[in-house]
Amino acid sequence: xxxxxxxxxEYIDAIPExxxxxxxxxxxxxxxxxxxxxSEQISYGMIGYVIPHNIYPNxxxxxxxxxxxxxxxxxxxNFIAIYHSGIYADxxxxxxxxxEYPKYVKTKLDMGKSCIRFKKIDTIPMKLIGELASxxxxxxWINLYxxxxxxx
Numbered sequence: 845x846x847x848x849x850x851x852x853x854e855y856i857d858a859i860p861e862x863x864x865x866x867x868x869x870x871x872x873x874x875x876x877x878x879x880x881x882x883s884e885q886i887s888y889g890m891i892g893y894v895i896p897h898n899i900y901p902n903x904x905x906x907x908x909x910x911x912x913x914x915x916x917x918x919x920x921x922n923f924i925a926i927y928h929s930g931i932y933a934d935x936x937x938x939x940x941x942x943x944e945y946p947k948y949v950k951t952k953l954d955m956g957k958s959c960i961r962f963k964k965i966d967t968i969p970m971k972l973i974g975e976l977a978s979x980x981x982x983x984x985w986i987n988l989y990x991x992x993x994x995x996x
Contacts, residue, residue: 848887850898852898859919866896866924866965867891868915868971869893879975881982882914889929890918895982905994914985915977923954923961930980933992941976948972 849855856868871891875884883896887910894911897903904910916927931938946985948969954961962968980988 849886851886852884852891853934855886863919863965867917867919869970870924870926870968873970873974874915874977877894877977878915879981880979885911887911887913887916889926892916893968893977894937895986899982900986901945906956912986912989914982920961923963924965924968925962926960927958928933928960928976929958929993930985930988931960933988934980937976940979941972944972944975945969 847855847858852871856864856871858868871884871944874893878893881895881899882893885892885894887894887895892913894913895913896911900912900972901938902912903906904912914929916925918925918927942953942955948971951964951967
């Protein structure tokens with residue numbers, strides 16, 4: 845679901861009541877763990893963490909007017925989702941996450957290319973998500989993006 849929020853706070857205010865606390869906690873965990881240089885904003889109708897133009901002037905190759913996306917969180921119709929571009933682009937990071945996940949959550953990992961879905965919001969492994977958020981600096985993401993994604 846997309847919300848018409850203009851700020852992350854408006855986004856949290858707009859989502860269903862039962863999602864507000866877990867989304868707020870998820871947001872805080874990510875903000876507390878992301879390396880310096882990422883910026884929080886509404887991106888693609890979700891709460892997004894991007895590399896702003898003042899750090900990466902080229903922007904996103906699909907639309908250079910947009911900052912380079914890195915990570916998003918969203919309250920979807922049937923789940924809370926975390927979108928992490930680094931997992932999509934870095935097989936080692938993907939392997940690490942898939943290996944660590946069962947240490948935190950007993951249910952099977954529900955994951956697409958870059959989307960991690962949590963249908964049971966009380967099973968979101970906040971500590972693991974914080975660690976995931978901390979694993980890539982803006983510089984590392986730019987280098988990976990330019991070598992693995994932008995050229996395709």
